[in-house]
Amino acid sequence: MEALLTRRSIRKYKQGDIPDSLIKDVLTAAMSAPSAGNQQDWQFVVIRDRQTLNRITEIHKSSQMLNDAIAAVLVCGDLAAERYRGFWVQDCSAAMENLLLAIHASGFASVWLGVYPRQERMDGLRKLLGIPEQVVPFAIAPVGIPNEKKGRENRYTESKIHHDRW
Ligand SMILES: Cc1cc2nc3c(=O)[nH]c(=O)nc-3n(C[C@H](O)[C@H](O)[C@H](O)COP(=O)(O)O)c2cc1C
Numbered sequence: 001m002e003a004l005l006t007r008r009s010i011r012k013y014k015q016g017d018i019p020d021s022l023i024k025d026v027l028t029a030a031m032s033a034p035s036a037g038n039q040q041d042w043q044f045v046v047i048r049d050r051q052t053l054n055r056i057t058e059i060h061k062s063s064q065m066l067n068d069a070i071a072a073v074l075v076c077g078d079l080a081a082e083r084y085r086g087f088w089v090q091d092c093s094a095a096m097e098n099l100l101l102a103i104h105a106s107g108f109a110s111v112w113l114g115v116y117p118r119q120e121r122m123d124g125l126r127k128l129l130g131i132p133e134q135v136v137p138f139a140i141a142p143v144g145i146p147n148e149k150k151g152r153e154n155r156y157t158e159s160k161i162h163h164d165r166w
Pocket of ligand 1: 007008009010011062063111112113114
């Protein structure tokens with residue numbers, strides 16, 4: 001509950017490094033997500049190359065924080081691995097949220113950068129990263145060292161809850 005309630009979108013990062021084990025740990029968290037029929041129809045592109053991180057900011061207009069990120073993980077949907085049609089978006093969303101929570105719980109910063117369903121972002125990333133046709137770029141999670149603090153927010157809203165029927 002602590003990790004869930006204190007995760008926030010952190011968009012300011014400072015210079016530094018991340019432990020070698022971090023990326024593997026957060027990808028383990030991502031791949032622990034539930035998926036329809038356990039189809040695990042996701043793929044991940046880990047980006048550490050400075051120039052590539054910077055070039056993504058030209059494709060995705062609200063991803064400027066990548067200029068200061070140490071790395072980023074692009075979560076992709078693998079349509080060739082999808083057995084339960086149409087569920088890939090939910091599978092990748094679950095993986096993405098696990099990724100964000102794992103980065104936060106490890107003391108690092110991230111923010112969900114939406115790619116799908118924006119065509120120009122999907123096309124731009126496909127071209128930049130050489131992503132094959134059957135794989136859909138879905139969302140980017142930067143990995144940075146936090147340089148801003150955000151507190152927990154209570155978003156519990158009674159009026160959004162319906163008991164037994166609407
Ligand atoms: C599908 C999705 C797409 C998002 N895309 C962006 C984005 O492109 N750039 C960005 O700075 N934040 C993006 N966000 C982050 C939201 O703005 C953020 O989660 C929301 O304002 C709530 O704040 P919190 O994450 O601190 O709780 C996105 C979040 C989601 C779930």
